[in-house]
Amino acid sequence: MLAVQNLEVVYDDVVLALRGVSLELPDGKIVALLGANGAGKSTLLRALSGLLDIHDGEIRKGSVTLDGTDIGERKPADFARRGIKHVLEGRRVFKELTVEENLRVGAYTARSKLAENTERVYGLFPKLADMRRSTAGYLSGGEQQMLAIGRALMSDPRYLLLDEPSLGLAPMIVAQIRDIVVEINSQGTGVLLVEQNAAMALEIASHGYVMENGRIVMDRPAAELLKDQDVREFYLGLGAEGEVKSSFRDVKHYRRRKRWAS
């Protein structure tokens, strides 16, 4: 199990991005992480994949543990070798390399199984197989996202951290990505899914966390979160809209309710 306990992360010695976050990612489960912009979701993923350092971030308190061992201070390469792969927000494929070369870089920590994993990724994304010789930068947004996910899968990771895979994609493509995440998970990979598209994330997740201002404010099974009145209102855009507009008192109510205030 990959987990963080009471994690506090500071950027540039001054910006407190996480204020005591605890989260668990069990093997073979999909966990959704919701929250507005700036809530600290990406920071949490960076802490889980060792990428804090190049952003001048630092763990001040708490720990990142893999099966109980503290791995918070290790290098990113170490995280990848231990089977934790982070798919960065905004796809970030190597634009000037071909699709196949992108995948080969993804296999950097698992070179002996290159052929086997390539087959698997091309099986998951048949489109990529057709375009294996094309330059990655010329792929469409959806294809690039698939390449980014495929690249991470090239080392057959135990945990996959997905940072907003649906960012800027058409609804049809989002549905495809969702099905692929489910498929990857059914092959045994644990997925931590960070999403703005809360409906999609909660639909496939077994457990969900809601973050706000660097704190976890909700920690429940996904089914319960889907039914929760606040989540429906603030993240799914359902219910209570009319009331918000009709009365100033309800706006204040909205404001107050927007903070679950731990």
Added chain:
Amino acid sequence: MTAFLEAVGEGLGTGSVYALLALGFVIIYKAMQVISFAQPAFMLAGIVLVSYLAESVNFWAAVPIAVAAVALLALAVERVAIRPMVGKAVFVIAIITLGVDVVVRVVAGAFIGVDPRSVGDPWGQEVVNVAGIDMAQRNVAALIAMVVVGGLLFAFFRFTPIGLAMRASALDQEAAMAQGVNVGTVFATSWALAGGLAAVAGVFAATGGPIDQNIWIVALAALPVIILGGLDSLGGAVLAGLLIGVVQAVVATYQRDWVPSLETNAGPIVPYLVMMLVLLVRPYGLFGTKEVERV
């Protein structure tokens, strides 16, 4: 016409030396966005090592040993002087490489001494006749060496995992780290490669006569070459190196007719003139990426 073609042949030889040096600059630049001014020193260290080794073993054994030794030296320099500075301003690191350059060059230069030494190459001033044109053997050898080394580099960046990781890391360092690429390894490999390339370049720059204390200045001509080729293009470095070498040799041949007042001084300014003219038309160099400055 013969004189012109002979000048071209001469230029291809010098150009190959420039290309080898420029490749080193470009490899380090791609890895760390820093121009390493330590290349002249590694070049001189390579020359000095070969000249001493050639006395005990022969030239052909001396070259690979010296190249490996200079690559190790570059590796050590990177580990000791450069790695702790990673994350500091690029300018700071560039100045540190300048310091490294002075230290290594002074130490290596001291071994040249006052007696004339040579790298003991088998070519000397011999010429070979290629299709009616006399080419100095050493120039042919430099060209062949450059083509072979360039081909090996091409294969290295294309087919080896670390070579591919270096290209990936040059494009997007964070994404490369997320794939498990250790950027420390990338930096170290780039320095070792650049050191080895500088040593090879040095050997061919020093063939054909006694070693000049100031031979490292040749390495500075690689600066206009990399700007001309585009800072981050390996192919550009090779083509620009050959281009500048050839233009320089042609100008050196005809300068007495064109500008008698400059005597023999027109040659060395040619690289900079060519660079300026090309930059007027193509601000990013011949093959450079437009967005070399990454956010």
